[in-house]
Amino acid sequence: xxxxxxxxxxxxxxxxxxxxxxxxxxxxxxxxxxxxxxxxxxxxxxxxxxxxxxxxxxxxxxxxxxxxxxxxxxxxxxxxxxxxxxxxxxxxxxxxxxxxxxxxxxxxxxxxxxxxxxxxxxxxxxxxxxxxxxxxxxxxxxxxxxxxxxxxxxxxxxxxxxxxxxxxxxxxxxxxxxxxxxxxxxxxxxxxxxxxxxxxxxxxxxxxxxxxxxxxxxxxxxxxxxxxxxxxxxxxxxxxxxxxxxxxxxxxxxxxxxxxxxxxxxxxxxxxxxxxxxxxxxxxxxxxxxxxxxxxxxxxxxxxxxxxxxxxxxxxxxxxxxxxxxxxxxxxxxxxxxxxxxxxxxxxxxxxxxxxxxxxxxxxxxxxxxxxxxxxxxxxxxxxxxxxxxxxxxxxxxxxxxxxxxxxxxx
Numbered sequence: 195x196x197x198x199x200x201x202x203x204x205x206x207x208x209x210x211x212x213x214x215x216x217x218x219x220x221x222x223x224x225x226x227x228x229x230x231x232x233x234x235x236x237x238x239x240x241x242x243x244x245x246x247x248x249x250x251x252x253x254x255x256x257x258x259x260x261x262x263x264x265x266x267x268x269x270x271x272x273x274x275x276x277x278x279x280x281x282x283x284x285x286x287x288x289x290x291x292x293x294x295x296x297x298x299x300x301x302x303x304x305x306x307x308x309x310x311x312x313x314x315x316x317x318x319x320x321x322x323x324x325x326x327x328x329x330x331x332x333x334x335x336x337x338x339x340x341x342x343x344x345x346x347x348x349x350x351x352x353x354x355x356x357x358x359x360x361x362x363x364x365x366x367x368x369x370x371x372x373x374x375x376x377x378x379x380x381x382x383x384x385x386x387x388x389x390x391x392x393x394x395x396x397x398x399x400x401x402x403x404x405x406x407x408x409x410x411x412x413x414x415x416x417x418x419x420x421x422x423x424x425x426x427x428x429x430x431x432x433x434x435x436x437x438x439x440x441x442x443x444x445x446x447x448x449x450x451x452x453x454x455x456x457x458x459x460x461x462x463x464x465x466x467x468x469x470x471x472x473x474x475x476x477x478x479x480x481x482x483x484x485x486x487x488x489x490x491x492x493x494x495x496x497x498x499x500x501x502x503x504x505x506x507x508x509x510x511x512x513x514x515x516x517x518x519x520x521x522x523x524x525x526x527x528x529x530x531x532x533x534x535x536x537x538x539x540x541x542x543x544x545x546x547x548x549x550x551x552x553x554x555x556x557x558x559x560x561x562x563x564x565x566x567x568x569x570x571x572x573x574x575x576x577x578x579x580x581x582x583x584x585x586x587x588x589x590x591x592x593x594x595x596x597x598x599x600x601x602x603x604x605x
Contacts, residue, residue: 232314233420235307241544243298246318247424251475253293260316268315269308274300346411349404356397363390416515422547423509428480433473436541442533449522449533457508460488468495475544511548512537518554519603528574529592530567535560554603561597566590 236246243252259268263285270278271286275298278286290297303311363386387394434440443449448456463484471485471492472478485492489501514520525531533540538549550556568578568590581590596602 228310228313229317230420231307232310232312235303235311236314239299239301240311245424245428245545249428250293251428252296253298254289256315257318260312265312268312271298272308272311273302276300346404346408349400349408353397353401353404356400360386360390360393360397417551417553418513418548419551420547421511422545423511425509425545426507427483428476428545430473430475430544431540431546432542432544433475437474442540443526449526451523451527453521453523455522460484460506464488464490511546512552514552517604519605528567528571529564530570531564557603558593558598561592564592566592566595 240256245251245255246257248255248257263271267283267285270283275286275290277300279290279297434445435442445458445462446455447458448454467481467484468490471481473481482492484490484506487504487506489498489503490496491498526533536550536552538547540546540549566578566581568574571578577595581595585594591597
């Protein structure tokens with residue numbers, strides 16, 4: 195009897211622990227959604243004047259701002275900095291004077307939007323400094339995945355114990371009531387369920403929750419959507435490709451004839467910046483980094499002889515695993531695919547981030563919905579004629595020409 199009491203008590207404790215873990219995961223999902231919404235608000239309204247690092251643009255960098263300022267203070271400043279300054283707040287006046295008396299735009303966010311923005315400011319993506327390696331992974335993603343895997347392991351251990359306990363209790367029940375219980379296993383199982391409905395219900399619910407979060411966590415491993423590292427030079431695609439209309443292929447010329455789109459050398463930058471030495475956002479500070487790298491004197495507009503040139507160590511953002519094959523020229527030239535299809539609204543980004551998931555499912559979905567580009571592809575005229583005869587009146591998508599065959603993307 196005492197053994198049964200302890201076993202039942204432990205079982206109840208584990209059920210409570212599992213429910214608590216479920217609440218933790220639920221809160222984590224809510225916080226994650228708030229951070230994602232806040233990130234979109236930040237990129238829409240704030241990114242042109244503020245960075246999430248320490249470097250100042252038009253306004254100060256926002257790294258650690260939630261630790262430096264109270265939440266109410268930030269709300270007053272963001273909603274209407276001019277009213278806040280007029281109220282006589284010393285810190286608000288000091289910031290206003292420090293940044294050349296340029297008043298910040300008043301936003302008057304709804305409470306829900308402000309809470310989302312505050313959540314993002316409090317939990318920003320970790321800014322990865324430039325490194326010599328080709329790929330720098332977001333360490334916060336790794337930590338988050340490790341934490342999830344740890345919780346999953348604890349879930350599974352608890353479930354093993356619960357199932358073992360249920361097995362033992364079933365056996366005890368059967369031993370005590372062998373005279374009245376039919377010998378069929380199905381009837382025995384029904385009897386156990388009828389006597390322990392609450393335990394069975396909670397156990398099944400916990401198993402479903404664990405399987406759901408396990409599945410979601412495994413799908414998220416190695417997916418770096420929204421990855422946005424800090425670069426050694428604050429290069430704005432919004433200014434170059436958006437406002438000034440520079441064609442993507444001007445800098446990434448190898449995208450038309452190579453597997454890789456390539457990173458332009460500093461010489462390509464100098465085609466324009468030999469004469470343009472001041473930017474619209476950062477002034478001369480960022481362009482001077484190009485001059486320092488290659489040894490260029492902007493005053494005389496000449497290269498310094500014997501200068502020890504230094505490479506610009508850009509941080510790679512978009513990266514596919516080695517087991518996947520992707521060819522830029524095949525998509526850009528033959529497929530007529532726009533850069534924005536995979537890279538998002540790049541012409542609107544001051545700081546580039548990974549827009550798409552770049553998972554296998556994402557690629558396959560695209561191949562199933564994208565029509566084969568037949569115009570301007572005379573090299574494939576014979577193939578296109580055969581396809582039109584075979585699929586008369588049908589939409590000819592990439593998957594119909596082998597776009598989802600394993601060997602097309604995997605060596």
